Amino acid sequence: MRELLQVQGLTKTFRLSAKQQKLEKTREKVRVAVDDLSFTAYEGEIFGLLGPNGAGKTTTLRMLATLIRPDSGDAVLDGASVVREPDKVRSKIGFLTSELKLEECFTPNYLFDFFSTLHGVPPEVSRRRKEILFARFGIDRFAEVKVAELSTGMKQKVSLVVSIVHDPDIIIFDEPTNGLDVLTARVVTDFLQELRSQGKTIIVSTHIFSLVEKLCDRVGILIDGRMVCCDTLDNVRQGESLEDRFFDIYRETAGDGE
Amino acid sequence: MKRNGILAIMRKELARFFSDRRMVVSILLPGVLIYVMYSFMGQAMVSLYGVEEDYVPTVQAVHLPASVADLLEAAGGLNLLEVDEAAVESAKSAVTDQTLDLLAVFPADFDQAVAAYAPDSGRPAPNVELYYNAASTASQSAYMLLTGLLDGYEAQLANKFDINAGGGTYDLATEEDTAGTYFASLMPLLLMIFLYSGCVAVAPESIAGEKERGTIATMLITPIRRGDIAVGKILALALIALLSGASSAIGTVLSLPKLMGAASDGLSANIYGLRDYLLLAAVILSTVVLLVTLISILSAFAKTVKEAQTYVMPLMILVMVLGVTAMFGGGAKTALWYYLIPLYNSVQCMVGVFSFSTVTAGVAAALAANAAYTALGVFLLTRMFHSEKIIFSR
Numbered sequence: 001m002r003e004l005l006q007v008q009g010l011t012k013t014f015r016l017s018a019k020q021q022k023l024e025k026t027r028e029k030v031r032v033a034v035d036d037l038s039f040t041a042y043e044g045e046i047f048g049l050l051g052p053n054g055a056g057k058t059t060t061l062r063m064l065a066t067l068i069r070p071d072s073g074d075a076v077l078d079g080a081s082v083v084r085e086p087d088k089v090r091s092k093i094g095f096l097t098s099e100l101k102l103e104e105c106f107t108p109n110y111l112f113d114f115f116s117t118l119h120g121v122p123p124e125v126s127r128r129r130k131e132i133l134f135a136r137f138g139i140d141r142f143a144e145v146k147v148a149e150l151s152t153g154m155k156q157k158v159s160l161v162v163s164i165v166h167d168p169d170i171i172i173f174d175e176p177t178n179g180l181d182v183l184t185a186r187v188v189t190d191f192l193q194e195l196r197s198q199g200k201t202i203i204v205s206t207h208i209f210s211l212v213e214k215l216c217d218r219v220g221i222l223i224d225g226r227m228v229c230c231d232t233l234d235n236v237r238q239g240e241s242l243e244d245r246f247f248d249i250y251r252e253t254a255g256d257g258e
Numbered sequence: 259m260k261r262n263g264i265l266a267i268m269r270k271e272l273a274r275f276f277s278d279r280r281m282v283v284s285i286l287l288p289g290v291l292i293y294v295m296y297s298f299m300g301q302a303m304v305s306l307y308g309v310e311e312d313y314v315p316t317v318q319a320v321h322l323p324a325s326v327a328d329l330l331e332a333a334g335g336l337n338l339l340e341v342d343e344a345a346v347e348s349a350k351s352a353v354t355d356q357t358l359d360l361l362a363v364f365p366a367d368f369d370q371a372v373a374a375y376a377p378d379s380g381r382p383a384p385n386v387e388l389y390y391n392a393a394s395t396a397s398q399s400a401y402m403l404l405t406g407l408l409d410g411y412e413a414q415l416a417n418k419f420d421i422n423a424g425g426g427t428y429d430l431a432t433e434e435d436t437a438g439t440y441f442a443s444l445m446p447l448l449l450m451i452f453l454y455s456g457c458v459a460v461a462p463e464s465i466a467g468e469k470e471r472g473t474i475a476t477m478l479i480t481p482i483r484r485g486d487i488a489v490g491k492i493l494a495l496a497l498i499a500l501l502s503g504a505s506s507a508i509g510t511v512l513s514l515p516k517l518m519g520a521a522s523d524g525l526s527a528n529i530y531g532l533r534d535y536l537l538l539a540a541v542i543l544s545t546v547v548l549l550v551t552l553i554s555i556l557s558a559f560a561k562t563v564k565e566a567q568t569y570v571m572p573l574m575i576l577v578m579v580l581g582v583t584a585m586f587g588g589g590a591k592t593a594l595w596y597y598l599i600p601l602y603n604s605v606q607c608m609v610g611v612f613s614f615s616t617v618t619a620g621v622a623a624a625l626a627a628n629a630a631y632t633a634l635g636v637f638l639l640t641r642m643f644h645s646e647k648i649i650f651s652r
Contacts, residue, residue, distance in 0.1 A: 065479050068646040091481040100479070101472035105277055117266040118480040162476075 004201045005041040009073035010034055012059050033059040035225040041203060046196050048212040049205040051222035057205035061174050065095040077170055094164040097174035104148035108139050108158045112165060119166035133161045153184035173204045177211060189215060209243045223253050263482040267490025275498050285459060289505030296513035315359035315400035318349045323368040329411055353391050360400040361389040434529045442613035446605045447581030448510055454577045456502030457549045460495050462566035465557035484643035488636050496550045537621060538611045544628040545604040551635035558642045580605050589615035597623040600631050
């Protein structure tokens, strides 16, 4: 299998403001969000980043998506470095997180065309992809309804579709089922599996064990910005349920730290 | 394909603006409001200080001398009643009640007393008492009329010399000069304020608003260049701001004659030629683009639209102060370096155009300087779009 994503020694720190220091009752001025993180994802697999809130999952994914720059280390996505060729990386990935919003005054139809243009997709190709994707997610009936008037689930579907207008080979998904109703969550997980079967590489972050067990081929467990364990799902589980295994690992690591 | 980025961003910004009816109305409304308000104010002022033309004021006179009676007769337009000295008190209260417009009390033997009076005698001159009511415009205009007539009569009694008595034109300023001076003192301030309001109505919404709503990051993960986003946004916003500025300016120009009332005779924007308008358009264009760039940069620092509107307040004060400098008069500055100061150079160019004292090299310097400042601003805004601290500040 081809290594489509290599992460090497990725590190990111944030400066804490005086207010944040007081809030968190700490005197350290910098917070290490991601600490020397390395892992590899292979073509055609779903890789899960599992960890509690504040472990550094979102920061990691943002660095992979070139929204923020690592302090040190690098990640190479299909041959393009996030540090040296961020533009190239952006054309290879589809990134979806609940923080990236769509402008509510536009229709799904308009937004699909707009983002196709930004990605430089030829109009002919874009039109065909729109037809297929809109039909696949049932957006076709709402194509001319302003995003503001859509239901939360439909908004999420539109966001998903818009994030892959350019048919990227690597899809990065931050908390894919957060805040979704069971039906929409199912549609999303089914689609991720479908994308994998098309040979796409998918990176998801989550704190939901069942989602990892259902979807992921390989999993990396992130605690306090460090990758404490990274392997195939079965190797990580060692016969236990993922949840039990996670807490074993968490206890060991936390014991280390204090 | 790549270079379509600027165009795509521009089209999106314009589509967003024109799809929002509220936005469109809020941009075009000021022009309509200005027109209605100025016209109304002009009308109110006319009716405040003027009396209906066919109104005939009623005047009661005590001891009306023959000479004055002839004079008033000749002037006409007065309903003159002679009354007895005993009626003075009741007439006074009638003036207070506004049922009578004016009461004139002459000395008993006015004509003889005037003829006998010698100014160098040191004694007080014969006195005419005119009782009127300042709260009534009719009474006040009757008072003005009578004072004028009596002053004229007094002058006629001892006429030693006249000033400008012939029918010739003595004010040698051309109509253009008069109107030009007037426009040059007022229009730069108004235009700057209109342009600023136009920019401030759209730029914070588009830059800080996109940050606040989390939509700008969605664009930033596409391969589009940050510079393209900056340029596309600035161009589209400038276009919308120009529309808004034009709406306000048209409203002002149309209603100005009404606001000025009678004083505006011959006051017309027709005195300016095509060249003046082209110069003005170039100055306005470069000013708007610079203003939008400045406001966009300030907005990019803000997390919310509200915060952005606070950040741009100092700029508004600056723009107003610079606009007021046009009222000091004296035509446009001739020293070239004045035209290198951003925004102040716009005011100076406008003064030049309106007062027919354009310094061509100055306008050229101003346009070049503004282009340079704008380029610098675009560069800065692009850098800000690259900065995670700016885009993801919480």
